[in-house]
Amino acid sequence: MRLADFDYVLPEERIAQHPLEPRDSARLLVDRGSAAPLHRHVSDLGDHLRDGDLLVVNDTKVIPARLKLHRATGGAAEVLLLEPLDGERRTWEAMVRPAKKMKPAEELLAAGRPLVRILRRSDAGDTMIVELMGEGDPLALLAAYGEMPLPPYISARLHRQERYQTVYANEPASAAAPTAGLHFTPELLASLAARGIETAKVELVVGLDTFKPVSADDPRNHQIHSERYRVPAATAAACAAARRVVAVGTTSVRALESAATLGVAEGRSRLFIHRPYEWKTVDVLMTNFHLPRTTLLMMIDAFVGSRWRTLYEEALREGYRFLSFGDAMLLDRSLS
Numbered sequence: 616m617r618l619a620d621f622d623y624v625l626p627e628e629r630i631a632q633h634p635l636e637p638r639d640s641a642r643l644l645v646d647r648g649s650a651a652p653l654h655r656h657v658s659d660l661g662d663h664l665r666d667g668d669l670l671v672v673n674d675t676k677v678i679p680a681r682l683k684l685h686r687a688t689g690g691a692a693e694v695l696l697l698e699p700l701d702g703e704r705r706t707w708e709a710m711v712r713p714a715k716k717m718k719p720a721e722e723l724l725a726a727g728r729p730l731v732r733i734l735r736r737s738d739a740g741d742t743m744i745v746e747l748m749g750e751g752d753p754l755a756l757l758a759a760y761g762e763m764p765l766p767p768y769i770s771a772r773l774h775r776q777e778r779y780q781t782v783y784a785n786e787p788a789s790a791a792a793p794t795a796g797l798h799f800t801p802e803l804l805a806s807l808a809a810r811g812i813e814t815a816k817v818e819l820v821v822g823l824d825t826f827k828p829v830s831a832d833d834p835r836n837h838q839i840h841s842e843r844y845r846v847p848a849a850t851a852a853a854c855a856a857a858r859r860v861v862a863v864g865t866t867s868v869r870a871l872e873s874a875a876t877l878g879v880a881e882g883r884s885r886l887f888i889h890r891p892y893e894w895k896t897v898d899v900l901m902t903n904f905h906l907p908r909t910t911l912l913m914m915i916d917a918f919v920g921s922r923w924r925t926l927y928e929e930a931l932r933e934g935y936r937f938l939s940f941g942d943a944m945l946l947d948r949s950l951s
Contacts, residue, residue, distance in 0.1 A: 616834050616889065621916065622907045623927055631936035632771035634778045639803045642942040643901075644930055646919065648950030652929055657798040660901070661810050663945055667858030668899070670807060671850065673793040673866045674816045676784035678754065679761030679776070684723040684731060690716075692723050694731050694745060695764055696757075697790045697822050698843065704753040706734070711743045722748070725760045739840070754787060764790050766939055768906075779939075783816070788843075791821040794939040795864035795902050813857075815850040817870040819843070829908055834889065839910060845881040846874040859898040865911050871896040889913040890920070900946045904930060904937040920951050 635641050638657075645653035645663050655663070664670075680696040695710040711717055711733070722729040732746040747753045763779045773779060781796040783804075804814060820843040829837045851874065854860050862868045873884035875895035887910065900918055904927065905911040915923045926944060935942045 618829060618832055618834050618908055621834070621909070621912045623924070625907060625937060626931075629931065629935070629937045629941075630768050631938060631940035631942075632769055634797065634940045638782075638798050638800050641798050642935055644926060644933075644935065644942070644944040646922075646926060646944065646946045646950060648922070648947070652926060654933060657943055658803060660803065660945070661807050661812065664807070664810070664812050664861060664899075665858060666811050668812050668861050669853050669857035669859070670812055670814045670861050670863060671854070671867050671871060672781070672783060672796050672799070672814060672816055672863045673819050673870060674781070674783050674785040675789040675793060675818050675820055675866070676787045677763060677780055677789050677792045677821075678787045679757045679763055680790045681762045681764040682723075682725065682731060682757075682760060683762070684725050686716075686721070686723060692717075694723065695790060696745075696761075697742065698788070698820055700744065705747050707745050707747065708737055708742050709745045711745065714743065717743065730756065730760060766791070768938060769940065785816075786818060788818070789821040792939065793819070793821060793864045793866040795943055797940070798943055799863070813853065815853045816847070817850055817867055818845040819866040819870040821866055829910060829913075834910075834913060835887075837887070837910065839885050839887040841883040841885045842869070843882070844870040844873050844884050846870055848880065851880060854896055860896050861899040861901065862897045863901050865900075865902055865905075865914055868897050868900060868914065887913075888917050890917045892917040894918075894948060898948065900948070901943055902946065903939065903941055903943050904935065906938065915946070918948050918951075919946050922951065 641657045643655045643657045645655055682694040684692045686692050693712045696707045698708050700706045717733050719735050721733045723731040729748045732748055734744040736743055749756050763776050779792050822842045831837045873886045874880050
């Protein structure tokens, strides 16, 4: 494997800056193996699923985790909270800028008041451990001072914060949205249920690898960051009974395959899915289009092989919108 194997040219104008309304009006590229893919919309998803299929979604909730702060010297600072390290959500692993200048015990200010204290550099060395300061519920502090952590390739302002949140989001935890799930509406979920397609939930807290690029020439040498996952017993049982397991997004895939591979329903996973990989649970994947040279694209390659290139070329040729607020594709690994 070489990192260059996962490169492709993504024109800047193809990176979606705004979500579509309604959510399920996004386009859906339907994989048909050696046959030409179909061009549909997410609202048509039910037409391409079967009786006995199980839809699995990641119900993690995005927190307003990006904090734009100031140092006591007046210089600007930014903290992106990645994951709470205690039950009270006071201590966090975070990405901090400017990281090289930060010292333990330094306090960063919001509206002239201390909000974040630097505790130390993490054991991994690429993040920091910080403490949220101030009175009251930490989530209330984040609601007051934080912003939704949109990816850096989205420069447009998000006017409605809930558009970077799935309609089924539950536990506040993640520093990024499980973006394939952004396409779903309550009406679409109800129409799928009416067709006999059940929905089950998992949780994967989206963390550092969403933001960390792969730099190793051989991607197998990339050190993937651990993420917290949970697969409820009811979901595991439903997967075992399903005709096909249809995962919504790569984060749902990682939760399901981590539980199956590690044999533990809840915990932390460093599972790095790339070829060759023995799939254990997921049969069909609905996912957005991903950045070049990323672990997410390597997962797609493991799922459908080099066919991803043909599908991406088709999507670019047909004007699909890419990345977090972009369109989606429906992949079937049995067609490989």
